[in-house]
Amino acid sequence: MYRIHMNFYGFPCAGRRLLLAFSGLCLAASLSAPYASAQNDAAAKPATDKAAAPDKVDLPPLPPDAHTEQSIQIDGKTLRYTVTVGTLPVRNTEGKLTGQVVYTAYTAEGPNRPVTFAVNGGPGASSVYLNFGAIGPKHLQVGNEGDSPSDPATLSDNPGTWLDFTDLVFIDPIGTGFSRSLVPQAEAKKIFYSTTPDIDYLSRAIYDWLVKNDRLASRKYLVGESYGGFRGPRITYYLQSQLGVAMNGVVLVSPYLNPTLEDDGDLSPIPWMVTLPSITAAHLEREHKLTPDAMQSVIAYTMGDYATALLKGRSDPATTQAMIQHVTEMTGLEPEFVKLSGGRLETQAYLREVFREEGKIGSIYDSNVTAFDPFPYAPEQRSNDPILASIIAPTTTAMVDFVTRVVGWKIDARYNALSYEVANDWDRGDDLRRGSVVQLREAVSADPKLRVLIVHGWNDLSCPFMGSLLTINQMPVMGDPTRVAVKEYPGGHMFYSRESSRVDLRKDVMEMYRQH
Template identity: 60%
Template sequence: MDRGRRRGGEVIARLVTALAATSLLAAPIAAQDKKETSTVEKKVDDEVKFPPLPADKTVRQSASIGGRSIAYDATIGTISVRDDKGKEIGQVVYTSYVATGGAANRPVTFAFNGGPGASSVYLNLGAVGPKRVQFGAQGNAPSDAPITTDNPNSWLDFTDLVFIDPVGTGFSRSLVDEEKTKKAFYANDPDIKYLSKVVYDWLVKAGRLRSPKYVMGESYGGYRAPRIAYELQSQIGVGVNGIVMVSPYLDPASGDGATALSPLPWMIDLPSMAAAHLEQQHQLTPAAMVDVEAYTRGAFATDLLRGRTDPQAVSRLVTNVSRLTGLDPALVQKMGGRVDSATFLREIHRADGTIGSVYDSNVTAFDPFPWSAQRQSNDPILDALIAPTTSAMVDFVTRVVGWKTDARYHALSYEVNSAWDRGKPDDTPVTDLRKAIANDPKMAVMIVHGWDDLSCPFFASRLIVDQMPSFGATERVKLNVYPGGHMFYSREDSGAAFKRDARAIYAGKAE
């Protein structure tokens, strides 16, 4: 029996050893299988999957523009963005308005807003599209009915219009993960490259490569416009007949700041503050602003550079800045005559318990925390325009055009803005603007601003334009300034003046 037990024990031992060996061999295989499965699962997880967007949809509409009825085709469509290997990584949704029966040489204008993170709804439903919804003026509220009306200041009577929503705005979307999205879409240079390709793709898709072409951009879109024009011209092979920059962001290094050694930040803001004060006094005229600009270029800049070594210079600064801005001289004295835009917006309306918008300092909202040392509210214009513009655009897309989707529409994406790689502080579109103009003596360029805008002050553009060469002709780059702020076109008279000036640079290209 003992012998049998020993033999049985030996058999069991051999079985255990064999099983152990099998387990040791199996373990790496199982681990390898698990590793391979995890890799496959990760690749699947990295692919962002959405329900497909609807097919392009077109409806026939009409609007009363410039005193006559204009019939046009309104289209909501999609253009794919692909990487170097041909993989679809994004989808850009556009809105186009093409007049029916137009001549083969009818111009087409591509419009971009800014942010970064803004859709093109503001230029579309606020400035030059065939329909408009009121926003950006004093008295507007988020609860205003999002009902569009015919836009008498639309440009559709002399150019077809294509409004492009960059990835992350409107219904446009990335199809790759967060890290790849930032690299492909949310940085200055990649943004220009893929949006330029979108313009080209639309021209091919619509059969419009022979049409005169214009690029229009507002705010950061004004940064995009000259760079896209030069990319199209020099890399993609598409000539651009004209560039229109609306309240453009042209010089990233010109923002105000108390530590700035250069007098430029203070010089750039002062005329817009003075314009706002003159408007409050019903005294804003181009002639009055000529005097403001002359002072800013001359005695103001000189006295700033003198600094505290010249007490009389400081005294002059305080006197003149107080007079021009309407601010309390005691406050201006404490600030050494250097008033930043945030202080101006808070203090100029403090007695009313309201706060001004950086986009138009005379558009105000109640300050929810008037006794706080620091501002604790969002911008009055931004908070008031998101609801009407979003609702009006979604209603147009889904109900009027019938492009049905349950995707969310982003009129303004703070997520895109916070994720954006802005590059170097001296990354300026003026370099590409100069190159594009120098390459094409026929290219027309117009920069437009509102007097009261402190987000992108007009005086920055004035100084930039004045430092440009003539390019063989006087006023090769035209600069026009209108009553109002960043979205001056929300004022009927300013919108009409803008259209009149724009039509002039399209002269000879319209039907």
């Protein structure tokens, strides 16, 4: 399992790392074995008669759409808005109902308001993280050092919300939140839990919401986080080229964008270049020295002398020794640890090493968020990620209470903030390994007015900012060079858990929206 790590909700991101238990709102290591076992069991069983197999799953109907009115104070002004929890049907090419997508929409009165669609990642994650964590009008305090899963799941007004300049529609993919498949599991795996079908039906859900709400003429935006950042360019291009709906802008939050950056760390310097700046950023933050200027020096060294030293390898021992010494100074790690790693800092080894003296382990999403290591003498990490271990309970409690009690969408089904079943069933074929850079380039090329903002937390080792920076630096300039931009903020994968970063993100996104 060396060199494989699953991102914020489920797939490998750049850099050498180990498979964690549901690392990054993602898969448990143990899920790989049951998935393979299920495939083997299926292959061993005789084929069943199609006529005897059920063609649908009988479930009680979902409630009709529900609405409630709320308000929030933003910049000294009162904004009144409507919350809607509703459903969108998913049908196959024959018109058969195969699933139901549940969404949460926040809409306000006003002329020419744009609409922004939001989707998280995993796959297997609902949209509650972007909703209550980042951009919705209500905020839940989770994901920071010291936060506890048993803290009250109390919602407060969000000063970082985008609602004053855009309506917001949070979409839960099938199998997440209350969204559900209406076909047997084997069929659901084919039509929902795979790269291409996932993009197709989610794009159609956006189209259907626009038609249902008479919003096709509105300016339209998309925000995706982590694997939702993988979805973002593909959905944008599919809507643009297949369904005839053009996005005005896309925001990719800590995106899983370019999977092959992690390849061949024995030869290529890139996997180590991707993670070193985020490890250094975490150290600078602990020293109260993290600034954009300091990080520019780190980035310059990483793309210059560090990459050169790795490429030279044993042919230049003096350069290698100088690199190891510099990496030791940058990261604050023990010299012997850096020396024995050859200056190549494997993520999971780092997360155990950096807080070992305290008996703690750092989170892959923000290494400065820690938990006690319950198995400190094991050869590799056996516990869940510190952030993951603390956020599922409060996000689930907060969302179920909001939907059922506040909005009044009465349902007794289970809410999946993060679905192990979806993660286990997902098809990890070649199409996923191709990433979404091709679709990003094509969408930007086709629309000279499309703007893309890629945002990261400095400390994220799940989907490090350096991966996006290297990727975008290799894109051709198509018109205005600022149309595709990368920005970083203090924090980790969910940097928006910090109010200052969340508010700064709001300002940067608002500026992008104003350019249309």
